[in-house]
Amino acid sequence: MAFRTEAPLARARQKDGKDRHQEILEAAARVITDRGLAETRIQDIAERCGVSPGLILYYFESKDRLLVEALTYANDKYYLAQARDLRRLDSARDQLWRLIDLSVPGLLPDFERLEEWALWIEIWVRALRDPALAKEREVLDRRWRQSIADIVRQGRATGEFDDGEEADEIGMKLGALIDGLAIQVLMNDTQVSPEHMQRMCREVAASLIGFKLEPATPA
């Protein structure tokens, strides 16, 4: 067997301008969010792509590998979209508020993030027993915390925020808070609405970084 992972990309791309690998990964991610990792069958993924089941195994060594790759692929895509979005904003405070908004499942119509959080939970479950995925998860998670810490550092560099607790520490605390609350919101908990989560995240962020919340906060 040749090294399919690297070789047929260029070839596949010729066909219709779309890479089959990517197409399958995206289809897989969508199926996983729809049916759950455990209920995802190769057949489902093939149907989403409009191809036959055999082709899926032609591009991926096994179902397991495909699923794991799809999980990290989708997560990566979401992360990059977020990073791009944040970069447009200058003020550290705006960036932080935007990051929070982007993290609240279902808050922004255009960035629901419902799927993303669902995928995170699937990653967690699987990472418990899959060392390779566990390693990936740590990288992804660290990057996510880092993006919070970076905003704090940037705000301090420009004098927008005062100095205080270690930025990485704040990243971990705020990141964990967001994770925990996002789970509740994702689960449709009647006591934790998206707006409520948003407010709590802002409050804790303000307290951690050490600034006062204005009565009227900009959207």
Place this chain on the structure above:
Amino acid sequence: MAFRTEAPLARARQKDGKDRHQEILEAAARVITDRGLAETRIQDIAERCGVSPGLILYYFESKDRLLVEALTYANDKYYLAQARDLRRLDSARDQLWRLIDLSVPGLLPDFERLEEWALWIEIWVRALRDPALAKEREVLDRRWRQSIADIVRQGRATGEFDDGEEADEIGMKLGALIDGLAIQVLMNDTQVSPEHMQRMCREVAASLIGFKLEPATPA
């Protein structure tokens, strides 16, 4: 016996003083923590109980029902053990510290909580697509937040804590923080050790409730 028609419980209990339902539920919970919900087979559960696979289905309508019941059963058991443990302590602060310690996966040798947190993640995944379990989850989760809020209220009633933010609000924030950090610790994240999680939880708790941390904190 009133329920003879529906409940074989009383009968089974005669045998060796142990209820078969419970025995199976406990075995199921252990298998789930060992192999993961998705990889749990009836055969495995039967083996743990030392009975034949057929018997499992004699006591439970289907594998699915059994698994869901096992998840909430085990969670309930852990919660009750925690509540019992906390009740022994008088000081609200001690209770809060103990609650945190009990929540950190792997911190206390006798209460590792590794399984419990693993079960939580399984519950979350499944609750995404199982409305019945989703409802159960909300009850369990609320109870857990409540136990934090209750400690805060108690501390205020006795004057141990000052008044401040709504206790339920604190319960949600601290609860979410613990959830989020516990995931990291459970995943063996190299940046979040059990001790680190413990420290961060204490810091945030102190800040939320509004008291100073002593330099040397009691175990």
Place this chain on the structure above:
DNA sequence: CCTGAGTTTGAATCACCAGTCAACTCCATC
């Protein structure tokens, strides 16, 4: 002892699904 309801077994059934494979299509190249 008998009897019968409750319990337990383990073999048989049944559906499902990952992964295989031989054949076919489509092009690019010669």
Place this chain on the structure above:
DNA sequence: GATGGAGTTGACTGGTGATTCAAACTCAGG
């Protein structure tokens, strides 16, 4: 206009595991 290889198909295989079931077993009460 042949050749060959990548891409694609869909029927097939093999294993697995939930669920069923008829038979066997247990034991409390008659």
